[in-house]
Amino acid sequence: MNAITYSGPAEQGARSRISLGDPSWVKWGLITVTVGFIFLFLCLPLAVVLVEAFAKGWQAYGAELAQPDAQAAMQLTLLTALVTVPLNTVFGIAAAWAITRFEFPGKSLLTTLIDLPFSVSPVISGLIFVLLFGAQGWLGEWLREHDIKIIFAVPGIILATLFITFPFVARELIPLMQEMGSEEEEAALSLGAGGWKTFFLITLPNIKWGLLYGVLLCNARAMGEFGAVSVVSGHIRGLTNTLPLHVEVSYNEYNFVGAFASASILAGLAIVTLILKSILEWKKR
Amino acid sequence: MSILLSNISKNFGDFAALDHIDLEIPEGELVALLGPSGCGKTTLLRIIAGLEQPDSGRVLLSGEDKTEQHASHRGIGFVFQHYALFRHMTVFDNIAFGLRVKPRKERPGEAMIRRKVHELLQLVQLDWLHDRYPDQLSGGQRQRIALARALAVEPSVLLLDEPFGALDASVRKDLRQWLRNLHHELNVTSIFVTHDQEEAMEVASQVVVLNHGRIEQQGSPSEIYDHPANAFVSKFVGQTNVFHLDNEDKIWLQHAGIVLDDPEALTAHVRPHDIDIEKNADASSSPFTLKDWQHLGSAIRVELAREVREQGKLAPVVYAQMPNERFKALQLAKGDRVALRIRHAHWFN
Numbered sequence: 257m258n259a260i261t262y263s264g265p266a267e268q269g270a271r272s273r274i275s276l277g278d279p280s281w282v283k284w285g286l287i288t289v290t291v292g293f294i295f296l297f298l299c300l301p302l303a304v305v306l307v308e309a310f311a312k313g314w315q316a317y318g319a320e321l322a323q324p325d326a327q328a329a330m331q332l333t334l335l336t337a338l339v340t341v342p343l344n345t346v347f348g349i350a351a352a353w354a355i356t357r358f359e360f361p362g363k364s365l366l367t368t369l370i371d372l373p374f375s376v377s378p379v380i381s382g383l384i385f386v387l388l389f390g391a392q393g394w395l396g397e398w399l400r401e402h403d404i405k406i407i408f409a410v411p412g413i414i415l416a417t418l419f420i421t422f423p424f425v426a427r428e429l430i431p432l433m434q435e436m437g438s439e440e441e442e443a444a445l446s447l448g449a450g451g452w453k454t455f456f457l458i459t460l461p462n463i464k465w466g467l468l469y470g471v472l473l474c475n476a477r478a479m480g481e482f483g484a485v486s487v488v489s490g491h492i493r494g495l496t497n498t499l500p501l502h503v504e505v506s507y508n509e510y511n512f513v514g515a516f517a518s519a520s521i522l523a524g525l526a527i528v529t530l531i532l533k534s535i536l537e538w539k540k541r
Numbered sequence: 542m543s544i545l546l547s548n549i550s551k552n553f554g555d556f557a558a559l560d561h562i563d564l565e566i567p568e569g570e571l572v573a574l575l576g577p578s579g580c581g582k583t584t585l586l587r588i589i590a591g592l593e594q595p596d597s598g599r600v601l602l603s604g605e606d607k608t609e610q611h612a613s614h615r616g617i618g619f620v621f622q623h624y625a626l627f628r629h630m631t632v633f634d635n636i637a638f639g640l641r642v643k644p645r646k647e648r649p650g651e652a653m654i655r656r657k658v659h660e661l662l663q664l665v666q667l668d669w670l671h672d673r674y675p676d677q678l679s680g681g682q683r684q685r686i687a688l689a690r691a692l693a694v695e696p697s698v699l700l701l702d703e704p705f706g707a708l709d710a711s712v713r714k715d716l717r718q719w720l721r722n723l724h725h726e727l728n729v730t731s732i733f734v735t736h737d738q739e740e741a742m743e744v745a746s747q748v749v750v751l752n753h754g755r756i757e758q759q760g761s762p763s764e765i766y767d768h769p770a771n772a773f774v775s776k777f778v779g780q781t782n783v784f785h786l787d788n789e790d791k792i793w794l795q796h797a798g799i800v801l802d803d804p805e806a807l808t809a810h811v812r813p814h815d816i817d818i819e820k821n822a823d824a825s826s827s828p829f830t831l832k833d834w835q836h837l838g839s840a841i842r843v844e845l846a847r848e849v850r851e852q853g854k855l856a857p858v859v860y861a862q863m864p865n866e867r868f869k870a871l872q873l874a875k876g877d878r879v880a881l882r883i884r885h886a887h888w889f890n
Contacts, residue, residue, distance in 0.1 A: 439625035442592050445612045446619040447639035448694055457642070461629045 305523050308516035320506075320514040321521070328494040329502035329518065332410065336485075336498060337478040340417045344474050348425025349467070355426075356433040357441075370426050373419055382416050382487025389415075408490030413498065416484040421474045428470030432463055465540040472536065476529045480522060542603045542697035542730050543568045544589060549598035551584055551754075558584045560754040562598070566747070571724045572732045573745035577777070581754040582734045583622075586700050589732070590619045602698065618691030618729075622703040624683045626675035632686050633671040636661055639694035661689040664723075681712040692727070701733035705740060717744050738778045742766065750774050772889040775810040782816070782859050784809040793827055797881040806888035813842065813862035817882040820871055827880040831873050832858065841868040845879065 310317055320326060354360075355367055373381060387393050389406040399406060406412045440462070444454040460467075482500040489496040491505060499518055507515035544566040551559040558581045566572050574582040587593040589600060591612035600608045607615055627635050636658045640649055649657065662668040665685040675683060684704065691699060704720065705713040721744050724731055735741050741748050742762040750757040750765065750773075758770040769775035776783065784794065785808050794809065818829075832846040840862050847856040861881070873879070 439621050439623060440627055442612070443619065443621060443625040443627070443690075444638065444642075446590055446592065446615075446617060447642065447690070448613050448616075449638070449642040450611075450613055453642050457638075458627060 302523055305516050305519050308512055309520045311516075312513050316513050317517050320511075320517040323514070325494045325497065326502060326514065326518060329497045329499045330521070332413070332497065333479050333499040335410070336414055336417050337475055339414050340421055340478045341471060341475050343418060344422045345425050345467070345471055347422055348427075348429055348470060348474075351426040352429035352433050355430055357438055367430070370423050373421075373423055378420055378481065378483030379487055381419050382484035385412055385416055385419075385484075385488050407488055408492065408496060410496065412488035413485050413496060416488045417478050417481055420481050420484050421477045424474035424477065425467065425470035428466050428473070429463060432466040433459075436462055465536055469533065469536045469540065472529060472532055476525065479525055544698060544730065544732075545599075545601040545604070546585075546589070547599050547601070549585070549588060549595045549600070551581070551588065551593065551595050557754050559588070559595070562754070562756060564749065564756060564759070566730065566732065568603075568730050569728050570730060570747050571721070571745050572730075572747040572749060573741035574732060574734045574749050574751060575738060575741040575778070576736065576751035578736055580751045582736075582751050583702055585751070586619075586702055586732060586734050589698070590617050590700055591615045592619070616694070616697050618694065618696030618699040620684075620687045620691050620699070620701040620704060622706055624675075624687040626683055626687060626690070628675050631672050631674055632662070632667070632678070633658055635675070635686060636690045636693050638690065643694075657693065661693055664692070665689045679712075680708050681716060684708065684716065688723075696729065699729050699731040701731065703735060704733050705735070705737075713740075720744060742778070748778075750777065752777070769810070769887060772808060772810065775887055775889070780813055780860060781810045782813065783857075784811065793881070794883070796827065797883045799883050799886050805890055808889050809886040810889065811883055811886045813860040814840075815883060815885045816859070816861035817863065817867075817884065818843065818845070818861055818871070818873075818879045819882060820873060820877060820879055823878075827878065829859065829879050829881060831875055831877045831879055833875065834868070834873075836865075837862075839865075841865055843868070843873075845881075 351366075351370060355363060386407055388395055389399060389412065390396055391400070391407070393407075404411075406415065440458050441454050444458045449457065479498075480500060481498075482504075485498055486501060486504075489498070489501055491497060491501060493505065497505060499522055503515050503518045503522070506512075506518065544564075546562055546564040549559055549562040549564075550557070560581075562581075562585060564585075574585060576582045584593060588595050591600075591607070591610060595608070598608075599606055602615070602617075627638065630638070637654050640654045640657065643649075659668060659671070662671055665688060667682060667685055667689075670678065670682060670686070675686070678686065688701075688704075701720075705716055708716065717740060720733075733744070742765075745762060747759065748762055748765045749759045752773050758765055758774045760768075765774060765778050769778060772783075775781050786794075786806070799809065818831075828848045829845045830848075832844040834841055834843045841864075843861045843863070845859040845861060847859060859881075
């Protein structure tokens, strides 16, 4: 899911090494190590997922995915992404705008805080929500009185995913908008365009590839998040299991075909993400 | 449209960018805001445009208070130093932008917009570039497209931030002349910011000299040059020799024909072309020798070295300027002792 591509710099690096006159065994040695590593830790697991998923043939694969619990997990995963990705897109744009276009006290602190979900273990993030909204939590009593369920229910899963994925769009946009500057927006204002027109006609077209890139990463994480969601979900089959949780539950029940079939969906998502990411990186340039 | 700024102040943290500025610009003028970098001239321009809010003071356009009005409603054309062309739009769409974002009721039809844009492209003589993108244009072309874009909405005031700053010398010369002519043609009140005094003198009908957030002097180029209000203006606009009045200076200044009538004056500023030189002076009346000279084309600039009594102190070189013929007639060689004849000096405290 979080694979890293090193296309550009690696190529340049290779060329300069040759010109520096390193012996060819260094070159081939490094290439072998890299390719071997990628094969062992990326390709082989992917192959295992597919082989195990289809171990009992196409029909067993299809049957596992058509199972109500698997279907429910997929739907919940989609719902989570559908809610969190748009919200974090709006939040990311707002945060990037505030940080790059205005001066205010505490700005650098805010910039640091945006990165918080990256530096905190996802399990801790999940736990925070349990401590806040759980039965014994700070707001637990109030929530019970008003008959609102958050922990071990869908709202908790969405909240935890929101928290985990909120840096992606903002982090992608902040350096981009900093580099862009605000002159074009000011030019639009002086030509009579209001705030919204300036945003949709000038800012958005300039940041669109970066924005899509951020949205893509945000989506990949929203669908693939395990740790935080695992803590708040309660693993209720057919109700609060997302796809990654469904993989775990099936595996623990020795339903290998079911586990790997669901895993293959996530792996497919990762590959699609990777391809789109490469296209966007190319477009951004 | 006339512009009136009253008591404008602007601080950035502890730094006072503008310090109680009062400025009146009559309709139809082409005004240069001239000053060294960091003097507040760009900030002043942005405040007029509404891109920056002053901490105090009012901005009046045609007598109407526009201080609180949003930049998008002021009807002011702004040309940015780095042009700020919309990079994802063609030249045509850039110029049409101001017309297309008008409210539905005021917006002209697409055919009308097309005609107007091509008119403007012809005005800036770049119609053949209409389907290019900004990154395919040269600096001078971008500048003219930025100007056409600002003019499309028929602004009542045109503001230009360092309009020639990012261009190379030959293009700059052409564009200066072109901007002057364009202003004659359109007669829209225009202000441009520059740190280049030559540019200000050549293009503007009025020059406002700024320093440290204050206005030092406002006037026509010849007023500024011939009657500088203070030592800063005198030094900043055109070249000048500065003589501080220690005893030695007094003696030779009297020999050079300058009468000291103001007892409080402490420094004399003399333009190079106000100094004439003569050969074969004796050492008691003049401390100057010819050090070097440069051919400036239409004139010769002479560098004069001065002997100083105090040891280890190097006196600044004095520059004099004269027509080529005059220099030839003098038949000077390096090291010759010369006497100065000063035609005119400005005295400052």
